[in-house]
Amino acid sequence: MARVVVDVMPKPEILDPQGQAVAKALPRLGFQGVTEVRQGKRFELEVDDSVDDETLTKIAADLLANTVIEDFTVRRLDA
Amino acid sequence: MARVVVDVMPKPEILDPQGQAVAKALPRLGFQGVTEVRQGKRFELEVDDSVDDETLTKIAADLLANTVIEDFTVRRLDA
Amino acid sequence: MTIDTVKHAEDTPETAQPYRELGLKDDEYQRIREILGRRPTDAELAMYSVMWSEHCSYKSSKVHLSYFGKTTTEQMRSKMLAGIGENAGVVDIGDGWAVTFKVESHNHPSYVEPYQGAATGVGGIVRDIMAMGARPLAVMDSLRFGPADAPDTRRVLPGVVAGVGGYGNCLGLPNIGGEVVFDSTYLGNPLVNALCVGAMRVEDLHLAHASGTGNKIILFGARTGLDGIGGVSVLASDTFSGDETTAGRKKLPSVQVGDPFTEKVLIECCLELFREGIVVGIQDLGGAGLSCATSELASAGDGGMHVNLDRVPLRAKGMTPAEILSSESQERMCAVVKPSDVDAFMQVCAKWDVTATEIGEVTETGRLVITWHDEVVVDVPPRTVAHEGPVYNRPVARPAEQDSLQQPIELPRPSTSDLHDLVLRMAGSHNLSSRSWVTDQYDRYVRGGTVLSQPSDSGMIRIDEESGRGVALSVDCNGRYCKLDPYTGAQLALAEAYRNVAVSGATPVAVTNCLNFGSPEDPGVMWQFEQAVRGLADGCVELGIPVTGGNVSFYNQTGATAILPTPVVGVLGVIDDVRRRIPTGIGAEAGETLLLLGN
Amino acid sequence: MTAKIGVITFPGTLDDQDAGRAAKYAGAEAVPLWHADADLRGVDAVIVPGGFSYGDYLRCGAIARFAPVMGPVIEAAAKGMPILGICNGFQILCEAGLLPGALVRNHELHFVCRDQWLKVENTSTAWSSRYDKGAEILIPLKSGEGGYVAERDTLAALEGEGRVVFRYVGGNPNGSLNDIAGITDARGRVVGLMPHPEHAIDALTGPSDDGLGMFFSAIDALVKA
Numbered sequence A, B: 001m002a003r004v005v006v007d008v009m010p011k012p013e014i015l016d017p018q019g020q021a022v023a024k025a026l027p028r029l030g031f032q033g034v035t036e037v038r039q040g041k042r043f044e045l046e047v048d049d050s051v052d053d054e055t056l057t058k059i060a061a062d063l064l065a066n067t068v069i070e071d072f073t074v075r076r077l078d079a
Numbered sequence C: 001m002t003i004d005t006v007k008h009a010e011d012t013p014e015t016a017q018p019y020r021e022l023g024l025k026d027d028e029y030q031r032i033r034e035i036l037g038r039r040p041t042d043a044e045l046a047m048y049s050v051m052w053s054e055h056c057s058y059k060s061s062k063v064h065l066s067y068f069g070k071t072t073t074e075q076m077r078s079k080m081l082a083g084i085g086e087n088a089g090v091v092d093i094g095d096g097w098a099v100t101f102k103v104e105s106h107n108h109p110s111y112v113e114p115y116q117g118a119a120t121g122v123g124g125i126v127r128d129i130m131a132m133g134a135r136p137l138a139v140m141d142s143l144r145f146g147p148a149d150a151p152d153t154r155r156v157l158p159g160v161v162a163g164v165g166g167y168g169n170c171l172g173l174p175n176i177g178g179e180v181v182f183d184s185t186y187l188g189n190p191l192v193n194a195l196c197v198g199a200m201r202v203e204d205l206h207l208a209h210a211s212g213t214g215n216k217i218i219l220f221g222a223r224t225g226l227d228g229i230g231g232v233s234v235l236a237s238d239t240f241s242g243d244e245t246t247a248g249r250k251k252l253p254s255v256q257v258g259d260p261f262t263e264k265v266l267i268e269c270c271l272e273l274f275r276e277g278i279v280v281g282i283q284d285l286g287g288a289g290l291s292c293a294t295s296e297l298a299s300a301g302d303g304g305m306h307v308n309l310d311r312v313p314l315r316a317k318g319m320t321p322a323e324i325l326s327s328e329s330q331e332r333m334c335a336v337v338k339p340s341d342v343d344a345f346m347q348v349c350a351k352w353d354v355t356a357t358e359i360g361e362v363t364e365t366g367r368l369v370i371t372w373h374d375e376v377v378v379d380v381p382p383r384t385v386a387h388e389g390p391v392y393n394r395p396v397a398r399p400a401e402q403d404s405l406q407q408p409i410e411l412p413r414p415s416t417s418d419l420h421d422l423v424l425r426m427a428g429s430h431n432l433s434s435r436s437w438v439t440d441q442y443d444r445y446v447r448g449g450t451v452l453s454q455p456s457d458s459g460m461i462r463i464d465e466e467s468g469r470g471v472a473l474s475v476d477c478n479g480r481y482c483k484l485d486p487y488t489g490a491q492l493a494l495a496e497a498y499r500n501v502a503v504s505g506a507t508p509v510a511v512t513n514c515l516n517f518g519s520p521e522d523p524g525v526m527w528q529f530e531q532a533v534r535g536l537a538d539g540c541v542e543l544g545i546p547v548t549g550g551n552v553s554f555y556n557q558t559g560a561t562a563i564l565p566t567p568v569v570g571v572l573g574v575i576d577d578v579r580r581r582i583p584t585g586i587g588a589e590a591g592e593t594l595l596l597l598g599n
Numbered sequence D: 001m002t003a004k005i006g007v008i009t010f011p012g013t014l015d016d017q018d019a020g021r022a023a024k025y026a027g028a029e030a031v032p033l034w035h036a037d038a039d040l041r042g043v044d045a046v047i048v049p050g051g052f053s054y055g056d057y058l059r060c061g062a063i064a065r066f067a068p069v070m071g072p073v074i075e076a077a078a079k080g081m082p083i084l085g086i087c088n089g090f091q092i093l094c095e096a097g098l099l100p101g102a103l104v105r106n107h108e109l110h111f112v113c114r115d116q117w118l119k120v121e122n123t124s125t126a127w128s129s130r131y132d133k134g135a136e137i138l139i140p141l142k143s144g145e146g147g148y149v150a151e152r153d154t155l156a157a158l159e160g161e162g163r164v165v166f167r168y169v170g171g172n173p174n175g176s177l178n179d180i181a182g183i184t185d186a187r188g189r190v191v192g193l194m195p196h197p198e199h200a201i202d203a204l205t206g207p208s209d210d211g212l213g214m215f216f217s218a219i220d221a222l223v224k225a
């Protein structure tokens, strides 16, 4: 068994309304000094040891991320 | 300037319809061996050096996560 | 970075320019050189190429669309306050109310990225309606996909429906109807046509023009980013290495991401600006971004315009003037405001937390001059960009296969047991099954004025809460009929939409359309197009209601195969009291008599 | 004297006009309240209407709950003012801590717009006294994040104290725990629900006029007070 994390973030040049909403809200709530916010997704997967890195990348690219507008990274956590 | 990542995940006992939907879809797409999926959010913040850890935790707890249903972690990335 | 200024262009007449990559033909490029008396700058080339594209210039359709104007009589025009050529058509519906409506395609973007493509399609048509001075009141969507069980349909359809819903729901516009059609010709070319309807008091009608020397040009709404830059990136790639953060970045995805929240706030902000009476002219930023907004405003105005492009608030670093002019960032508007009203304008924007920036002013030079840090990068006669683009008389030829298509086939009379099976098969077919999977994802209640929506034949909304005055709308088309006979097929689409509106109790008054066809370079497609336009126009004369606007989408084709000719027709009807609407459905009471009308 | 019911508008609020119209249909005066004003303009009750405040991109209601107007709303709630949160308003009240629990993505991940039957479970709140206990009412539901969740103890307390006001019947549309459609605070003055009573005030524009009962109930509660 392994624990895998896939992080999916909007591509840098793509508009991120979610991150923007947070960035705009912070000063209103009295938090200064946060200059940029981007919001993406984090997936935590439990996978059998039989699942190789290539498969994980395919899962991320095909299902978890929309590669037209998002980038992703896959990493195994140490048990 | 520092880069900060806040990960927000649904609490283990709370229903996670999005993670469940992914878990269900995987075998249909021919991917075996993924036994559990949870979906949360990942925030990437650019913050001035003046922003201390306590403030970051407050931002995460007050705004980025709803602690009734979500857990969060805050970490600074090395530049 | 070096910027290609007008002066630089004059000094370097021989510089090779990537006009072909930008979609311009040799003779079109030559014409630009003649108009300017020199080679265009990068920024000018970006502007001309996008404004002279099929999508913006209607260069292949113009000669045919003029038939609408020729056939519209004074009688038909009597209720029309604005027609073809404006952002959207406007009709007088009585009691001092004016209604504006239009349908537009977002086909290709929805294939590339279904959710965002469909979402920004809704966003774009809503801004068109807003630019007339109206409050948007409802949306509809007319959708076509490949076979329901094809893998690509499974990718495209859920995303499109979620996108239409996601954007419209978040904007607070009820979805009051539409279509979902499946046919194999749409597999690589799904159609996403979105309609918006809005209303205003007659005296609040706004037209897009920049007049009054000294008046200020204000850009407001979202910041400008690298959205939809696509082809324009070729302009810089020669000169710069592929560093992602500066100009010369690699080819960017021409995908725009919508932000419906920003648009909702923009709507409320615009309506407040209209109420305050401080807007001289207004234009939405659509397909061709600032290129379109500045050249169209200037072209429709009475003088010239000067724009300081470096004032435009940007979202990305290192954008070039060409990129800024071509950016398709969503949720932006451009207004012309008297200098004495600028403060008041800015205050309203501040109340709604909308970014607003004065980017230029109306001049009396008769030219559109755009500067970048005090250097002139564009200096053009605005009409040559916006209204005097190329016009093509493309070859038209009736396809040879048309005769065989129309061969009558002898069909055997079905037996009773055949009919039973047939009815079951039809009821279970993808084209006739329930649409609730789609419509259940759309808010039909928001605003509290929806009187009819799914599963009714037409959508109906109340406009005046006191009197109950309202409008009904239906969009329809059967591409298979249009393939058999585009002239009659277009008339059938018109007749169907007309009937759907009439049976709800409303009186049809106006027509809009979205003409989705294959490549205009195929004479057979051009023939379908010409026939459909004539059929629709002649049908309108017969019914006595005018076409007030529309949209043309060409190049819907995969390889040599075009989509079915799909002239989607929208009909608007007026009802003086929505309480007298006629709901769809039979069998509400026992003993009802069923009558069949017509033959 | 006519009851004054305040209706809050946040950036991105959509059903404020509708909530005001419903209050008027029931005979109250509807008073618009602006998110940026820390003032309730002397109203007797408050409705936090539906929509997508700030786009709801982060989490529904997460940003709206910090708006200046929410300060006095929280104070007024403590004093027993009737407060109704509808859909996004319900989410905001949960985020603000005026109601327990939270709302998550619908279990099928789609936005759902449908005419929904609800069972009225508690008729002693400020917003439900006009209904008969056990009555079934038809109200539009339209939301993408309407699944009610709470920790086990919270849920047990809500059920034990009879604080579930409305329950979905005829199928659970969004995966809400215990089919919960709406709940109340301990005193029965603050109520939040996902379905939209303001869209069910006239059979012309809604599936029924069953929603009017909530607004009449509030006016009754104000007259009694």
Ligand SMILES: Nc1ncnc2c1ncn2[C@@H]1O[C@H](COP(=O)(O)OP(=O)(O)O)[C@@H](O)[C@H]1O
Pocket (backbone or CB within 6 Å): C140, C141, C142, C143, C175, C176, C177, C178, C179, C180, C432, C433, C434, C435, C438, C439, C442, C453, C454, C455, C456, C457, C458
């Ligand atoms: N894409 C859509 N968006 C909104 N409403 C739709 C859509 N497709 C169908 N509808 C609505 O669903 C109902 C049924 O559609 P349809 O089966 O095409 O009806 P009909 O065959 O009577 O035109 C109609 O009220 C129609 O407006």
